[in-house]
Amino acid sequence: MIRRGAGGGIFLLTGAGVSAESGLGTFRDKSGLWTRYDLTEVATPEGFARNPQLVHDFYNARRENALGAAPNAAHHALARLEAEWPGDVLIVTQNVDDLHERAGSRNVLHMHGSLTGALCADCGHRWPAPARMSPADPCPECSLAQTRPDIVWFGEYPYHMETIWQALREAEIFVAIGTSGTVFPAAAFVQDAARAGAHTVELNLERSAGAGDFSDGRYGPATEVVPAWVAEMLG
């Protein structure tokens, strides 16, 4: 996934902070989603089994917010980096919005799934999510009413992990952007990359829990620190 090019491969891990200035909430800041919702009710398979309507309502609202949001200067700067960097650039995002893609990034992996996807909990069929989903929606494939948002919940295994582990072994530069570094396995990616010899940078509003694991850090709003860092990289 990341070949060593003239500029070396760059592995970008993004979290909710990269979309905060697009108006999408984070999870653990003072007014974050997990301060207003019980994640065991809306972001676990058990919560979905107990009350699928509550879960669909939660993700319908987040999907509506995401569809109404626009990529910000940080998303655009990362798309510019991918277009102009003389090596591979991979974005592995914990976010479920599609703002990286809408800013023009093409090499994007959603390790926690995406609000744009629907999944059948029975047959595993995937299809583009409608704006609003309901527990009564029949699966287009098996027609059972077991549809769920294609989101990775707590206790479930993140997507694309084989590709991610490989990319961490190959990256020459690892950058974490807008993430609190509190949810695994993403929180340990910086150590994996450093062990493989990558230069590691944190770009965040403030020092995260894992700040000490990075060889460099730039702090401030993503719409300021990310474009500045990209401009420095592209020279």
Ligand code: APR
């Ligand atoms: N610019 C840069 N960073 C910001 C900004 C901003 N404007 N606003 C907030 N941040 C930073 C916060 O300081 C924090 O470190 O973004 C980080 C957001 O942390 P979280 O809310 O924990 O979000 P994230 O790290 O993406 O959570 C990881 O947890 O609940 C799960 O699946 C969910 O993908 C999510 C995962």
Ligand code: ZN
């Ligand atoms: Zn099905």
